[in-house]
Amino acid sequence: MQLRVSQYDPARRTPQGHPPADDWTPPWWDTRTTLGARMGTWAEYGRVEDAYVESVVRLMAACGVEALRMDDLVYGHLDYDVFGRPEIQPAGEMDDGFWFAGQELLKVIRLVLAKLIWCRLSGRDGFYVHFSFQHDYSMYIGCDRDVAVPALPAGIYAESMPPPNPDASFPW
Numbered sequence: 821m822q823l824r825v826s827q828y829d830p831a832r833r834t835p836q837g838h839p840p841a842d843d844w845t846p847p848w849w850d851t852r853t854t855l856g857a858r859m860g861t862w863a864e865y866g867r868v869e870d871a872y873v874e875s876v877v878r879l880m881a882a883c884g885v886e887a888l889r890m891d892d893l894v895y896g897h898l899d900y901d902v903f904g905r906p907e908i909q910p911a912g913e914m915d916d917g918f919w920f921a922g923q924e925l926l927k928v929i930r931l932v933l934a935k936l937i938w939c940r941l942s943g944r945d946g947f948y949v950h951f952s953f954q955h956d957y958s959m960y961i962g963c964d965r966d967v968a969v970p971a972l973p974a975g976i977y978a979e980s981m982p983p984p985n986p987d988a989s990f991p992w
Contacts, residue, residue: 821883822962823969824981825875827868839956871973872959873929876949878970883963887921888941888949890914890928895937908934933957950983960984 828839880886893916908930914937920928931937932951941949946964960983969978 821965821967821969822980822982823879823960823978824958825872825879825961825972825976825978826956826958827871827975828956828958828977830977830979868957868975869930869933871976872933873926874973875976875978876929876959876961877926878972879961880943880947882967882970883943883945883947883965885943885945885947885963887919888925888928888943888947890918890920891916891940891942893937893939908936948983952984 826839828843832840832843834840880888893914908927910924910927910931912924914928916939920941925941928937928939928941929949932939935953938951946962948960948962950960952958952960960981962982972978
């Protein structure tokens with residue numbers, strides 16, 4: 821299984837695979853950014869972020885994976901008030917090679933989605949989560965097992981696709 825998972829309807833992507841210009845999802849700390857004709861809100865960002873996190877949880881369960889290892893950690897915009905969002909405040913240290921499960925893993929995923937850090941996540945059976953912010957707000961999720969893709973949250977799409985550059989280490 822190799823998927824591109826995002827909020828973008830594949831039927832609306834450009835021939836190059838980019839989302840349409842009128843679609844929006846900035847990092848949480850910049851919800852006033854206007855892209856195209858839409859302006860985001862905290863509530864909309866939160867709904868989208870929750871759906872992305874739930875998508876990872878469901879795909880991990882489908883692949884029988886409970887914990888993920890952090891690699892290629894890069895700190896991004898930690899000068900923003902991370903601690904104003906307790907749901908993403910890390911409980912302890914983070915570094916390459918650390919394993920995360922449960923609520924701590926969900927915090928790591930939220931930190932990456934908020935562009936406060938970037939990393940690769942991987943687990944057993946070749947499971948991986950790679951985050952892409954270069955042309956859109958997509959996650960590439962896969963595993964070495966042939967599993968049925970579970971139903972994902974409303975407004976989230978999964979397309980069969982490998983990560984565009986699995987060896988790249990810094991997305992911004």
